[in-house]
Amino acid sequence: MTDEPQGLPRLYLTAWLALIAITAIEVSLILVFHIAPGLRAIFLIVLALMKASLIGAYYMNLRFERLAMAYIAAIPLILLVLMLVAVVPDAAVLLGRH
Amino acid sequence: MTSAVGTRERENLGARWGGGRSPWDVGWPKLMMWLFLISDAMTFAAMLIGLWVTRLGSRTWPNRLEIIDLHFVAAMTVILICSSTTMAMAVYAIRRGERRQTVWFLAATIFAGLVFAGMQAKEWSHFIGEGARLTGNPWGVPAFSFSFFVITGLHGAHVLAGIVYLWAMADRVARGRSSAEGVEVAGLYWGFVDLVWVFIWSSIYLL
Numbered sequence: 001m002t003d004e005p006q007g008l009p010r011l012y013l014t015a016w017l018a019l020i021a022i023t024a025i026e027v028s029l030i031l032v033f034h035i036a037p038g039l040r041a042i043f044l045i046v047l048a049l050m051k052a053s054l055i056g057a058y059y060m061n062l063r064f065e066r067l068a069m070a071y072i073a074a075i076p077l078i079l080l081v082l083m084l085v086a087v088v089p090d091a092a093v094l095l096g097r098h
Numbered sequence: 099m100t101s102a103v104g105t106r107e108r109e110n111l112g113a114r115w116g117g118g119r120s121p122w123d124v125g126w127p128k129l130m131m132w133l134f135l136i137s138d139a140m141t142f143a144a145m146l147i148g149l150w151v152t153r154l155g156s157r158t159w160p161n162r163l164e165i166i167d168l169h170f171v172a173a174m175t176v177i178l179i180c181s182s183t184t185m186a187m188a189v190y191a192i193r194r195g196e197r198r199q200t201v202w203f204l205a206a207t208i209f210a211g212l213v214f215a216g217m218q219a220k221e222w223s224h225f226i227g228e229g230a231r232l233t234g235n236p237w238g239v240p241a242f243s244f245s246f247f248v249i250t251g252l253h254g255a256h257v258l259a260g261i262v263y264l265w266a267m268a269d270r271v272a273r274g275r276s277s278a279e280g281v282e283v284a285g286l287y288w289g290f291v292d293l294v295w296v297f298i299w300s301s302i303y304l305l
Contacts, residue, residue, distance in 0.1 A: 008190050016183045020176060027172050030163070030304055041305055048300040052293050059182045060289040061189075061282070069124060069132065076136045080143050087151055094155035 015058040022047050022054075131283045135290045138256075142294050145252065146301050149245045160237035162303055165228065166221070174217045175299050181210030182292040185264075189285045192278045197271055200281060204268040207288065211261045218254050222247070246302060253298055256291050263287060 026047050029040055057063040062070045153159055162168070188203035229236040230243035267284045270276035 009187065012183055012186045012190070016179065019179045023172060023175050023179070026300070026304060027168060030168060044300055044304050048296055051296045055182060055289055055293045055296065059186045059292065060286050066124060069128075072129075072132055073136065076139065080140070083143065084147060087147055091151050091154045094151065097155070 011058060015054050019051055019054055022051050125279055127279055127283050128286070131286045135286060138290065139294070142249075142252070142297070145245075145249050146297055149249065149301055152241045152245060156239055156241065158239060160235075160239060160242050165237065166225075166303065168303060170217065170221065171299065171303050174214055174221075175295065177210050177214050177217070178292050178295050181207045181214070182289055184210065185285045185288045189278070189282050192271060192276075192281045197274065201268050201272050204264055204271065204281075208261055208264050208268065211257055211264070211288075215254060215257050215261070218250060218257075222250070249298055249302060253291070253294060256294070260288055260291050 026044060029035070029043055029047075035043075056073060060073075062073060184203045184206040188200050188207060191197075191199035191203055225243070225246070230246070232244050232247055234240045235243035263284055267276060267281055271281060
């Protein structure tokens, strides 16, 4: 069974606040701040990964499950990165065209 | 055929795994939902990677801010985040045996899901009204509207299916015919819907 702490609703609320805050930062990066597109892209990707981790850990309970469950979720993500890497030659050709 | 496992070890194995429990000691409903979600994640990932490669291959890409109201979509994102919170609270409630609270939180999640779907429909109709189609759009890059409709459409279908799923769960919980695990598994699906939206929102509207 899962092994959860006592103050769960508090934890959910904190996660909710963090997710809202990160969303606000993301929107600000587009609408308010003027930074280089490449740097902005990196920030946005990092923020997206943070949001995904928060949702997976607290709303999908991975933080409190057996480690095997977290591996089941995480290892395909590594495979996803490999899938991205497999596409790099095509992407490089396309980038090179313009 | 002799087995490498002795008789006593076999009995212990049988005690631990007497049929119906999974090898990782995780209930099979949860494990199966996770496996389904991973496969679904692969589908969305393939679509998003396709979008990224298409964008790399496009000389230009329409300026989203001129076409889409970012505040509107940000509100959609916030609503989905809220629905994930109410879903987590529903799971917490049923774990404590509070059936009434569970149904309330499930209803709140369904409501948020319906609002999200309604807003997505409004966005689609505005987009179509501006001339966006699967085959082309006024902004010069056909792939823009095509990828938009396919990706948000697939996600929207997941939201609608999730609403039906949660509705059925709320009904079962109200009648006392659902286990806590059933609600938890439904919560995993809804969490996945939110999780995928994080990447769709970033890929289509922000990046």
